[in-house]
Every structure is written in C-alpha cells, then in structure tokens.
Amino acid sequence: MRKKLAAVAVLSAMCVASLSGCGSDDKATTGSAATTAAATEAKTAETPATTAASEAATEADTSAGKDDKAKADEVAALIDKIYVQERTDTTDADCKAAKEAWDALTDAQKELVEGENADPDYFGRDTGDASKDDPLNADNIGENEILVVSFGTSFNDSRAEDIGGIEKAIQKAYPDWSVRRAFTAQIIINHVQARDGEVIDNMEQAMDRAVANGVKNLVIQPTHLMHGAEYDEMKAVADKYADKIESIKISEPLLGEVGADASVVNEDKKAVAGYVVNAAVADSAYDTLDAAKADGTAIVLMGHGTSHAAKVSYSQMQTQMKELGFDNVWVGTVEGEPEDTSCEAVIKAVHDAGYKKVILRPLMVVAGDHANNDMAGDDDDSWKSQFTASGFFDKVDTEIAGLGRIEDVEQLYVKHLKDVIK
Secondary structure: OHHHHHHHHHHHHHHHHHHOOOOOHHHHHHHHHHHHHHHHHHHHHHHHHHHHHHHHHHHHHHHHHHHHHHHHHHHHHHHHHHOOOOOOOOHHHHHHHHHHHHHOOOHHHHOOOOOOOOOOHHHHOOOOOHHHOOOOOOOOOOOEEEEEEEOOOOOHHHHHHHHHHHHHHHHHHOOOOEEEEEEOOHHHHHHHHHHHOOOOOEHHHHHHHHHHOOOOEEEEEEOOOOOOHHHHHHHHHHHOOOOOOOEEEEOOOOOOOOOOOOOOOOHHHHHHHHHHHHHHHHOOOOOOHHHHHHOOEEEEEEEOOOOOHHHHHHHHHHHHHHHOOOOOEEEEEOOOOOHHHOHHHHHHHHHHOOOOEEEEEEOOOOOOHHHHHHHOOOOOOOHHHHHHHOOOOOEEEEOOOOHHHOHHHHHHHHHHHHHHOO
C-alpha cells in the first residue's frame, strides 16, 4: 500500500510540474522541488522492503555457503581417515563411506574439499581406466606361488602398464606358477579401493591368502628399485610366516645388491642404466644419445630418494652413467637424498656443463604421483617448473613413463627370479 501511495505522489508531482512549466522561474523551481521531494518520498517508501529482501538474500547465500563448506569438510575428514598406512577392521566401510559422501556433493562443493591430505583430486582426478588392471587377488593358487610385491600407485594407467607389465612378463615366464600381487602402501590400497572399487592385497593379506590356499613354495619378487626401507618392511612381514609356509624365498630388487660406496656398481645397474637411457632416447626427438648431446640436450632421470643407507644406489647409478660414457645424463631424486641429487644441485650441474635443453624422465618403476606431479606437474615446485624458472634452459621436456613398461626391465626381473627358482 505504501508503494502505491508513493507512486501516486510521484505522478501528481509530475503533473504539477508540467502545468507550471510555461510560468515564471519560481514556479518552475517549485515544480522541480516537488518532483524531487516526491521521488525522495517514493525511494524512502521502498527502502525497508528492498533492504529486507537484500538482507534475506545475503543471509541465504551465507547459509548456503556454510552448508557447502560443512559438507565438503565432512568428505575431507572421511578421506583423511583412510589416508593412513594401517589397515583396520573398519577400513572397508570407511572407504565406502568416503566415496558415497563424495558422490553426494555438487561440483561446486567438491572444489571445496580440503583436509590434511584430502583435496578434490583424491576422487576427482582422472588417472585412467581401473578396469584395465588386474589386482591378482584370486584364490585357488596351488602349491607354487610368485608374489610380486610393489609399493603401489593410485594412477590406474601406470598401475596396469608398469606394475602389470612386470607381472604379465613373470606369468609368461612361469606359466605353471600362480602369480599374485601385494602392495606395501596401505594408503594407496585404500585410495584405489575407495575411488575405483578395486581391492588389492597388502603384504599381510597376500601372505594369509597363500597360507589359506596351502602354498608350499612361495617366491617373492619385489619390484622395488633397491634394498631400501620398503624392501626391509616387506622382508620383515615375510619372516613372520616362515613357520607357516614350507619354503619362502625372496628375489633381488631391480638394482641388485647395494654396495659399499658410490663407486661400486654391478651388472644390474649397468643393464638398467642402458635400458632407461635407450628408452629416453627412443621417446625423444633424437635418434641417438650422441645426437641429443650434440644438440645441447641433457637427460635428467628423477628417482625418489631415501634417507636409508641404500641411497648410495643413486650415486652408483650416476657413476654407472659416466662409466658407460653417458656424459649428458644426470640422476636426481625428489627427496634430495643424497644431497647432490636434489633438484637445485642437478639444475646447477646441467647448467655448468653447458646444456641448454633438458628431458626429464622418472627413474622409477612406476610413473605415478611423483612422475606426474613432482616431475611434470605445473606447480611451482615441480622439477619441470624449477628447471624452467631457472632461466638457464631454452626447452624443458618431460617423458612420463615408468621403468616397468620397458621390456628389457621386465626381463631383468624374470632373470632375478630364475636365479632363485632352480
């Protein structure tokens, strides 16, 4: 009603102004003042309703925003709960609850997911088709089993191609043995199970499965690069089953025995050095390593790094590169252990050697999170970004491919098995 009266007042004022327009200046001024006053009155009359509507809208937006954040935080808490290295009695249910809560979010709410370890990529990142992978967790094993033990990866394509490639090569070489899989990283097992519904055995589950199936001869083939912390943990679990399985043997990791210092190399390291460099050249624009060198291109192989005593293996691999004449190849590590393998140290070494182009490639069995993010990611702290930001190089390329997809590397694992299975 107040709005209607205000409108009438405005109309009356306009009529008065129109009728007095041809009179004196005083009359015109009076009409103008009346019009202004009426407009002010009308505006004043509308203010309470408009303000109330505006406040209500703001309050609704604030409430909706809080609700969105609360739902996102709930999912983040569920992800953090399964982002752990220990499996519990509730792990299966927790994985299921986290995925269901994620699926219930809107796209906008998913972008708000943030926790200690949770982010939108945990469920949202596309890492390939999980259905292409085989978890190798079937029963009916028989008396002879080869258990292929890996750290693991949540990147579906890499898991199927890198780890799966090794497993398939072993099964082909030993068709009369049952090849099974175990991961040592429960964090990764939970991730794959929650996101894709693929269930992978951890070390204890795989050993229990072997016992339950009556396995008498168990050979464990680690896909680990070296005798590091993961290898030690794997062996510790296997030792607990010594009285439950008639024979348990553990094959060598990829690089074989560690050796005392940086100068000690072996046939395994020599072989792997040649295989990975050949693969890097084959995936590049060059026909040979010498052609890359002539064009001012260096190849940088990024490993994981470790504080374990086995970290000397990276220094030994650098020694091996030099002994093979691969002068434009450097070995670095994400963790920067040994210290001379840090990104900063490798950037300086490559620059000081006069190279203006770089090819980054993982020195890892699996091209997973480290290869895709720490090496080739777009964040400021990735190796690609750091090499580019240094300003020393005209071109920085990346090759995202794990060692596990190189056929010669697969056959080296088979050779290690043959040394154990007489």
